[in-house]
Amino acid sequence: MGALGDSIKTTVDSIVDNVNFRTSITVTPRTPALDSYGGYGDITDNEGSSSSVYGVPYDQVEPDLIPHDSGDLKTGEVKIIFKSGTNIVTTDKVTFNTIDWDVRLVEPILFNDVEVATIVTLSPRLDSINS
C-alpha cells in the first residue's frame, strides 16, 4: 500500500461522503433466470433486497435519441464514482433520479497499489426509457 494512494483514496472517500457532492443511489441485486426452454421466453430478474449507497454522478447523457428502423429510440448513459469496495456488479439494478439503470461497466481505479475509487457506467433499458 502506497502512502500517496492512501491519501488519494481518503480524498475520494471524503468527496463521495460530502453532503454537498453526493447523491443517494439505490442498488438492487438481481439474479436473472432463464425459462425452462433455455431463455426462449421471458427472462426473470429475481430482484433481491435493495441497499442505499452514495456516489457522485457525472457525464450524464439522457436521453440520447438514436434513429432505428423500429422508430427513434431513446438511450442514455451516466458514470458514477463510488468509494472503493462498493459492492456492485453488472447484473445489479441502480436507481437514482427516478430512473432504473443497468450496470454496464465496473472499473476499479488503482493508484499506487491502492484501489482509490470505483467508476460504474450505467445505461437504461430500452423498455424503461422508451415507454
Next chain:
Amino acid sequence: MVVTESTARVEIFQSIYTIIDSNKLASTTVLATFPEKSPTFPCYVINPSNLINDALALDMGSRESDFSMRIILYGDARDGTKKIDEMKDNIIDTLRTTANVTSLKADNISIKEINDEVSSQSVFKNMKLNKGSLTIRGVLLI
C-alpha cells in the same frame, strides 16, 4: 375500404395495417416503417407494399395485380425469441381468420401466401433486440 387501382399502394397498406392493429397481441404496438416516434417493444413494423401492375386483364372486366408486403417484428431481448414467434403466429392467424378474410375480400384483397423469414438478434448500443419478419403475398382483384 375498397382498394382502387389508382391508390392501390396506400389502400393496401391501410387495409392490412388496420386488420393487424385490431388483432395485435396484448402489450404490443403496430407502427409503419421508420417512424420518427419512440416505439415500445415488442412492436410490429409494417412496410409499404410492392405492387406489380399487370397490363393484361384476365377477362374484359377485371385485372389482377400481385403485391407483397414485409412485416418486421421487434422485441426486447428479455422477452425472448418466443415473443417474436408469438407475433408471427398472431399475424398468420389474423390473416386466416374467416372474418378477416371476408373483410379483405370486400376490399378486393386476397392473401395468397405468408413466408416466414429468419429470426435474428441484433445489438443496439449496449442492448439486444430480437427481430423476425414475415412477407405477405397477395393479389388485388380490380
